[in-house]
Amino acid sequence: MENFYLFVLMSIFLIILPGPDIAIATKNTLSNGRSGGFQTALGICSAILIHTSAAVLGLSAIIVKSALLFSVFKYVGAVYLIYLGIKTLLALRNKEENTEALDTGSQYKNRSSFKQGFLTNILNPKVAVFFLTFLPQFVHAGSDTLGPFLIMGITFTALTALWFLLYVSLMNHIRAFMKKPKTKAMIEGTTGLIMIGFGIKLALEKPN
Template identity: 70%
Template sequence: MENFYWFIVMCILLIILPGPDTAITTRNTVTAGTAGGFKTMFGTCCALFIHTSAAVFGLSAIIVKSALLFSIFKYVGAVYLVYLGFKTLWGLRNKQVAAAAETSVKGKYENQSCFKQGFLTNLLNPKVAVFFLTFLPQFVNPGKDSFLPFLIMGITYTVLTAMWFVFYIYLLNQISAFMKKPRTQAIFEGITGTVLIGFGIKLALEKAHN
């Protein structure tokens, strides 16, 4: 493995850039609290472990080199992101002030789906598979076995992602009084829903890599 420290620096820069994972984590933290944010984060990290395993065992190469498989992953991921976006916007339309007991039940229901949302948002994004296959090899010695280096770098990326989201979720929680105002939540959910739809459309319009 070469330039591991540069790999860490690049990972940090890439992780903090806003993307679908950040959008869904923000939405779930604002609407379901830190519990929702952490469940979303765990879902994202579980999906990253799957991407790491796929890269290590060569499945990512198959996906990237196959236009059909890439397209399947791309469109399924795009549809799911657009679905989450419309679901968020639709929730704004039907939002009403609930009683404390009703809010508690709703909060529990939302927390149960946060893990799945974080997991599927990351897993169904083929750009993550492309990232692992095109970015990781730059830090591996050519001509040598890449199994262990890929595994180490994949785990490192996942750990750094978890660390960033822990900080990010706690940051959102620190300003929770502001974030939990109905008007603030409506604005953030509206922005998040729009962003998710935008990411989904952008993903769907991207050309497959041959």
């Protein structure tokens, strides 16, 4: 393994770039608070660990090289993102929720936030492409990739978790500040449209 610190630096820049993960974490933090945001981040990080394991075992290479499998993951992921976006927009019509209902459903919401974060990441074939094109750049040619891939995958996951810890905390403060219904509706509506946009973009993505 070589240039580990360069790998860390580049990973930080890649992690903070806006994408579907950021969109879903924003939505769940604004809707369900810090707990919903953290559960979403946990789902995202769990999916990243699975992508790392898949890259080590060579499964990601099979998905990327198979046009059929790539398309299956791509379209399922795209449909899921569009579904979440539409669901967010439709939820703007249902604002008559009492406090008791929100309290009794808090555990379900946390499970839902984890599932949304997990599925948004695991169903994105571009993540598999990322691991297979980005990680090998920091491994010596001809050397064993098992150890270095695991180290880089765990490092990338840890950096992702740290970023979302900071991001969710910041968004939670913004959520506490933005109490006005019109402001909240605007944010949720914008987030829903962004997720639909990411879903359409993913559906149009072609394997390299």
